[in-house]
Amino acid sequence: MIKIGIVGGTGYTGVELLRLLAQHPEVEVDVITSRSEAGIAVCDLYPNLRGHYDRLVFSAPDAGRLAACDAVFFATPHGVAHALAGELLEQGTRLIDLSADFRLSDAEEWSHWYGQPHGAPQLLEDAVYGLPEVNREAIRQARLVAVPGCYPTAVQLGLLPLLESRLIDLDRVIADCKSGVTGAGRGAKVPSLLAEASESMKAYGASGHRHLPEIRQGLVRAAGAPVALTFVPHLTPMIRGIHATLYGRLTDEPGDLQALFEKRFAGEPAVDVMPAGSHPETRSVKGANLCRLAVHRPGGGDTVVVLSVIDNLVKGASGQAIQNLNLMFGFDEMAGMQAPALLP
Amino acid sequence: MIKIGIVGGTGYTGVELLRLLAQHPEVEVDVITSRSEAGIAVCDLYPNLRGHYDRLVFSAPDAGRLAACDAVFFATPHGVAHALAGELLEQGTRLIDLSADFRLSDAEEWSHWYGQPHGAPQLLEDAVYGLPEVNREAIRQARLVAVPGCYPTAVQLGLLPLLESRLIDLDRVIADCKSGVTGAGRGAKVPSLLAEASESMKAYGASGHRHLPEIRQGLVRAAGAPVALTFVPHLTPMIRGIHATLYGRLTDEPGDLQALFEKRFAGEPAVDVMPAGSHPETRSVKGANLCRLAVHRPGGGDTVVVLSVIDNLVKGASGQAIQNLNLMFGFDEMAGMQAPALLP
Amino acid sequence: MIKIGIVGGTGYTGVELLRLLAQHPEVEVDVITSRSEAGIAVCDLYPNLRGHYDRLVFSAPDAGRLAACDAVFFATPHGVAHALAGELLEQGTRLIDLSADFRLSDAEEWSHWYGQPHGAPQLLEDAVYGLPEVNREAIRQARLVAVPGCYPTAVQLGLLPLLESRLIDLDRVIADCKSGVTGAGRGAKVPSLLAEASESMKAYGASGHRHLPEIRQGLVRAAGAPVALTFVPHLTPMIRGIHATLYGRLTDEPGDLQALFEKRFAGEPAVDVMPAGSHPETRSVKGANLCRLAVHRPGGGDTVVVLSVIDNLVKGASGQAIQNLNLMFGFDEMAGMQAPALLP
Amino acid sequence: MIKIGIVGGTGYTGVELLRLLAQHPEVEVDVITSRSEAGIAVCDLYPNLRGHYDRLVFSAPDAGRLAACDAVFFATPHGVAHALAGELLEQGTRLIDLSADFRLSDAEEWSHWYGQPHGAPQLLEDAVYGLPEVNREAIRQARLVAVPGCYPTAVQLGLLPLLESRLIDLDRVIADCKSGVTGAGRGAKVPSLLAEASESMKAYGASGHRHLPEIRQGLVRAAGAPVALTFVPHLTPMIRGIHATLYGRLTDEPGDLQALFEKRFAGEPAVDVMPAGSHPETRSVKGANLCRLAVHRPGGGDTVVVLSVIDNLVKGASGQAIQNLNLMFGFDEMAGMQAPALLP
Known part of the structure; x- marks a missing residue:
């Protein structure tokens, strides 16, 4: 069992991480943060999770608690991971960023499209683009993965x-x-x-x-x-x-x-x-x-x-993020994601 | 591992049984029948199942193969289970009927609503109404369960x-x-x-x-x-x-x-x-x-x-059918159905 | 041709008034107000209206221009009609209020449900509840109609x-x-x-x-x-x-x-x-x-x-509002609303 | 007022013709045929038309009644217009075909894609492709218009x-x-x-x-x-x-x-x-x-x-068909189709 943190868990990629991780045999979600919903139980916001995360409560962002996790997912708007990543990496937490913060290898191009300076250009050389079909070996070793966009x-x-x-x-x-x-x-x-x-x-x-x-x-x-x-x-x-x-x-x-x-x-x-x-x-x-x-x-x-x-939300976001996690920690690559698609 | 048969697997309750049973640790789907799709691979009709039932092919109804199963689900229009149930029960197969055939304990009322004679009134006293919240103990012992309607x-x-x-x-x-x-x-x-x-x-x-x-x-x-x-x-x-x-x-x-x-x-x-x-x-x-x-x-x-x-399709049909199966065979009552709901 | 004003025209009841009035042979929409969209052309916000109201622009609320209209519709949140109705009525404009402001004849009950004092209790005795199937004759004479809710x-x-x-x-x-x-x-x-x-x-x-x-x-x-x-x-x-x-x-x-x-x-x-x-x-x-x-x-x-x-949006709001207008001004009761429903 | 016939009026293009023609000031729908629904009132099949065509009943196809119309729309599967067009044209009825029967000028290419011989190649030289933005003048004179596909x-x-x-x-x-x-x-x-x-x-x-x-x-x-x-x-x-x-x-x-x-x-x-x-x-x-x-x-x-x-269903079928009718009979080109789009 590894300990998982999720930053910015109130959006759709956040709840999708929780849905999939509920079926994952090797992980436990320890911390989930949200500025807007701090203090609210996860299951009050997402009743589909009732019975799965009954004690999990959104907390205000807290770098200390996140650093105590083995892996942290960022399910945040752009810019947030820039601000937090350095500190968490220093403490040995491995990071999986679902935002766009580390997807472009060129900090200037990032600045151009996002209209603000890149907040952590020094981390770009460590960031691995998390498309397993291209970068599987690099992902296994990565400390910081940029999950591709949908x-x-x-x-x-x-x-x-x-x-x-x-x-x-x-x-x-x-x-x-x-x-x-x-x-x-x-x-x-x-x-x-x-x-x-x-x-x-x-x-x-x-x-x-x-x-x-x-x-x-x-x-x-x-x-x-x-x-x-x-x-x-x-x-x-x-x-x-x-x-x-x-x-x-x-x-x-x-x-x-x-x-x-x-x-x-x-x-x-x-x-x-x-x-x-x-x-x-x-x-x-x-x-x-x-x-x-x-x-x-x-x-x-x-x-x-x-x-x-x-x-x-799955191969285009949270599922691919977990596929990266699985590679990084040596789990079955599809752990947590064995169920067939829901049809009809 | 027990062997499962499904009669009439091409409808929505059939594919939903397959979707849920794919996550069930104790069962194997051995036979799935369909008059209209005999010879067609299950995954050709339901591509969401690709990777899960790659060798399963719809076969024409065959009482012998069904009788070799430990449990058979009927996911059929009304009347079909009436015709087949007796023979299968005699050979010791336990039956879980998702149709309306055995839901009403009064054969005459059944005839009135379905516009045809009841085809197996002699089995009615064996049929257990499969609502676990009411009949849990009877279900455990049942040979024939009538799964409630939605x-x-x-x-x-x-x-x-x-x-x-x-x-x-x-x-x-x-x-x-x-x-x-x-x-x-x-x-x-x-x-x-x-x-x-x-x-x-x-x-x-x-x-x-x-x-x-x-x-x-x-x-x-x-x-x-x-x-x-x-x-x-x-x-x-x-x-x-x-x-x-x-x-x-x-x-x-x-x-x-x-x-x-x-x-x-x-x-x-x-x-x-x-x-x-x-x-x-x-x-x-x-x-x-x-x-x-x-x-x-x-x-x-x-x-x-x-x-x-x-x-x-789940608590109103196929999921409840599997909940009954789990009770009948002593499995965890929710085996195969641990995943949270899909939201959004 | 009568001159029409619409207060608060950016919501769904506003655009629906415009859609229906575009087919009305006896009216011309002269003023449409919106605090948030003042200065914007109606057709820029609602492209379905291109070709119908190409010169109509949302203006800031302006009692003078509204008072120059023969009839004014309120398609506003509650409270707005309370504030403006008295002044417009004094100048002879007839009012059709789609909000809840004048629907309840008891000002105290209104206050209870809307959590604020009633802003124009003195007008309640003039307000006619605009359900033509009950109040047709009163509507014909009315100066102030409260259009029923949906x-x-x-x-x-x-x-x-x-x-x-x-x-x-x-x-x-x-x-x-x-x-x-x-x-x-x-x-x-x-x-x-x-x-x-x-x-x-x-x-x-x-x-x-x-x-x-x-x-x-x-x-x-x-x-x-x-x-x-x-x-x-x-x-x-x-x-x-x-x-x-x-x-x-x-x-x-x-x-x-x-x-x-x-x-x-x-x-x-x-x-x-x-x-x-x-x-x-x-x-x-x-x-x-x-x-x-x-x-x-x-x-x-x-x-x-x-x-x-x-x-x-029609019989439950804007259509019924126009039905009231038609009664008040002696037009065909269904003027502007002769088209069959859109099916499929 | 001209008399209109519709062949094959039970599909979506048929009901859409009726919806639009209900607002057309110059036409009257006299005959509407359907093999499957003959004898059924139009408004029983399409309740949105109640109040508009209360006496119109689907009749079995009847070339005589159709030939008495000024214009006949075909809202039929391919092949039907081939069979009927010659006879109606001879009697002076002008035809507007919403099917694919006369869209391709090359009868062999038609046969290739539709898997059957072209049923009326002799009429192809009379058929005008009914895209007003390209063929407006030819449409005005046409006896037989092939309405473009969607x-x-x-x-x-x-x-x-x-x-x-x-x-x-x-x-x-x-x-x-x-x-x-x-x-x-x-x-x-x-x-x-x-x-x-x-x-x-x-x-x-x-x-x-x-x-x-x-x-x-x-x-x-x-x-x-x-x-x-x-x-x-x-x-x-x-x-x-x-x-x-x-x-x-x-x-x-x-x-x-x-x-x-x-x-x-x-x-x-x-x-x-x-x-x-x-x-x-x-x-x-x-x-x-x-x-x-x-x-x-x-x-x-x-x-x-x-x-x-x-x-x-409109510019891609029935509306364009009526636009052709309007051109053929010298009506306002958009007669019957002045209403804004339904939004939201």
């Missing part, structure tokens, strides 16, 4: 085989992404109201979105060369799920694309390459730490279309 | 404390129930289309519904006297969940209703009495084998209002 | 025939009501987020709700005697619509209930009594100024069940 | 300015389209159930879809040259609406794209070019005969992204 996870996993084998034109990659509303968090904003977001579909950030540099960084690493990406996210009237539809232009006869994908992800516990001709549904991964992929080549032409689905 | 579960659990203590007027009990669309099954019917059922609310069966006699039978047993029940079900635009709003007229000063409910369900693993003043949400039990209850007495008057929520 | 409209219309004819026990009337989320307004509140309210059902205010005194007042007027009402509202995962399920106990053999309802509402342009045996759906009135009703007597017993559906 | 409408309108001015590489045009479930019609199919399609997102037909040749035909006409199109449709959990996200590669410095779009659609009553930087929502056109467009150039690069939204 869009970046769905897009990178779908494009990795094509980029690593340099099968597509790096100059024109398109990621048309559709996300459920939990991607926007639990903040009380008018556009996230059921009355506003239900029964409608819209794009947003078509001219530029914060996830773009993170995705591009990952694609460049996979390709070993610059990649020009057009990324258009859309808000979809559902609670959970991301569907990434990825378009690339084949530069050469690619051989058997299905086999390429199956080989690339053979043995990956959190990636499922569907049979040829499949159209994965987001609900097929609801609640599960999985990315399901399908690859199409319409009309046998020179365009390849990859369909990539994840649950944004 | 509405009957939500209504009975909410009214039990009031009826057993005879606190309310038995002449005017009202159950206003709201159900998600999976209550209507996976059949392709126009009223169940998203385009028809979404963004709308309607009552149905206001003049009489098949679940009425089952509910009444349970209420009568609890009260030990006739009960006049008005039951109006409503179709709600959501996938899972039942919300029963129950109205009774107090015949006397009832004392502490909250304490009455807490005492009645103390130690019950699948019933959660919420704190006074609560309004349980159906999503707080999504995917979980739980009934959450709250009791109100508006304005301190002579009306008591009980709010009762379940997931119709 | 729940009160659905419940009163469903119970009027039974109360006026004294067919049911006034001691135990139950209104189990289900509302879409626009009933909670456009405020940014966590419980109204799609991620919170979708795929779930819950009761609220089971121990007492602000609409209770308004409903009770209406029922008492109809019955001419005290009425004991239990009212439980529920939040339903849809945008628009209220479904009221009303339960009464027949005190005598009632004769032909269907005929009673048809006769009571004969000629009413905004009430549709459905054929016997019907179950009206909320979507059948989506966008329309209609209440559809059905009456049931389950099993021929002594309980009568009335099903009453409205669109909470 | 996806083809959204995609063509979004790409017309770019293709007509040859600004993009015709070799790699991508249309990523998201549709609500009414696009799949009112047929009772399992994948269209609320329990299956809600809370999920999926692509379909990624390797080829029947709307592809129609879209391509339109794009080729606009460009005056071959166009290579990748078209991936997605099923979205909402009732109405299509969101097309269109990607093109600029071959040259394009100048002011916003001005290009505004100029192309100046004066078009059914196309609304949104302000620069907009992200149109499908709900902004719910129930309205409108296409709203926005054009983006992310990062000022060489990719142009067009966002195009319509209501698939």
